[in-house]
Amino acid sequence: MRLCIIVNTLDPPDVGESNFHLAAIAANRGHEVSMASAGGFALGADGVPRLRGRTLPQSEAIDAEGALEAIRVGATHWLEIERLDALLLRNNPFVQKPWARDIVFRFAGLARRRGVVVWNEPRGLFTAADKLYLLELPESVRPPTLVTRHSGKLEKFIDTHKDVVLKPLGGSGGRNVFGVRDGSKRNLGPILDAIRRDGYVVAQKYIPEAVGGDTRLILLEGAPIEIEGKIAAVRRIRGPEDLRSNVHAGGAAVRADVTKGMLEVARAVGPRLLADGLHWAGLDLAGDLLLEVNVFAPGGLRAASEFEGCDFMTRLVETFEEAVRRGVPFADTASAGRP
Numbered sequence: 001m002r003l004c005i006i007v008n009t010l011d012p013p014d015v016g017e018s019n020f021h022l023a024a025i026a027a028n029r030g031h032e033v034s035m036a037s038a039g040g041f042a043l044g045a046d047g048v049p050r051l052r053g054r055t056l057p058q059s060e061a062i063d064a065e066g067a068l069e070a071i072r073v074g075a076t077h078w079l080e081i082e083r084l085d086a087l088l089l090r091n092n093p094f095v096q097k098p099w100a101r102d103i104v105f106r107f108a109g110l111a112r113r114r115g116v117v118v119w120n121e122p123r124g125l126f127t128a129a130d131k132l133y134l135l136e137l138p139e140s141v142r143p144p145t146l147v148t149r150h151s152g153k154l155e156k157f158i159d160t161h162k163d164v165v166l167k168p169l170g171g172s173g174g175r176n177v178f179g180v181r182d183g184s185k186r187n188l189g190p191i192l193d194a195i196r197r198d199g200y201v202v203a204q205k206y207i208p209e210a211v212g213g214d215t216r217l218i219l220l221e222g223a224p225i226e227i228e229g230k231i232a233a234v235r236r237i238r239g240p241e242d243l244r245s246n247v248h249a250g251g252a253a254v255r256a257d258v259t260k261g262m263l264e265v266a267r268a269v270g271p272r273l274l275a276d277g278l279h280w281a282g283l284d285l286a287g288d289l290l291l292e293v294n295v296f297a298p299g300g301l302r303a304a305s306e307f308e309g310c311d312f313m314t315r316l317v318e319t320f321e322e323a324v325r326r327g328v329p330f331a332d333t334a335s336a337g338r339p
Helices: 017-028 064-073 103-113 122-127 131-136 152-159 188-196 207-212 260-277 302-306 314-328
Strands: 002-007 032-043 049-054 076-079 086-089 117-119 145-150 164-168 179-181 201-206 215-220 233-237 252-255 278-286 289-294
Touching: 002 017, 002 064, 002 122, 002 188, 002 233, 002 252, 017 032, 017 314, 032 076, 032 103, 049 064, 049 103, 049 302, 064 188, 131 145, 131 252, 131 289, 145 152, 145 260, 152 164, 152 188, 152 201, 164 188, 179 302, 188 201, 215 260, 233 302, 252 302, 260 278, 260 289
Parallel strands: 002 032, 002 086, 086 117
Antiparallel strands: 032 049, 049 076, 145 201, 164 179, 164 201, 215 233, 215 278, 233 252, 278 289
């Protein structure tokens, strides 16, 4: 398999350690693995889409550190996208410059139209590109939520639910997340101004079970990843006096206790995610309610492997290999370039 992993940049500190682990696992299994960034695409007069990246040496002994070093010092070269077997999209458009946010969707669509297997699929990523996607999922699995820029509607929502979390519609990493307690509107104006600079505001009823953090349950092909009864999930504990449990925002990952209710949420939303081409996703849950769906570079798989003593990351690569063996269904290739 000729695989290219798309990341935000090729600067190793920004690539993410999990990506190097995935690359090393794939290389150890005999695959040709490259990495490229959102700024590495090109489409010339010959109509052939290309991608400039760096390729790992094929080895049965390379580890994550070796993969990092290969990406750090390796020579860049051009890859013809249609000669690839697979693209794994691990870039996060919400931490990139505006020009980079849609370009991966477009080029990934070109790749898929040429028979390249793409995870997650560009049409699904486009559909789930912001938190509005949550409102398309069953109401029974999510807390009361409002999406608007209108101050009056937000104030009414706060009056109704008292304890509320406010955050941007598009975003990640816990940026501009604020809490409202007991219906207080103190500093509400500046808070809304800060969020509305990025677009729409999401107001969500605060779930008491979130006081200790949230649980990231990782789905593959529409179902939780499970090996010998152990499930791929991590609990993310928030920092002192902080609403956010994102690891990048100071939270910490610990072993998760996956409840029956969490698995019921996964069963309720998994088929929809898979139908939308979202083969690999992270469900962020507080108690038995779904707070967010993470489809852009969902994290937690490596930590879950360590906590449970299971190789969930190899299971992911195996599943991806099977997807490549199946190929892109003919019916999908005709419309693959359109999100």
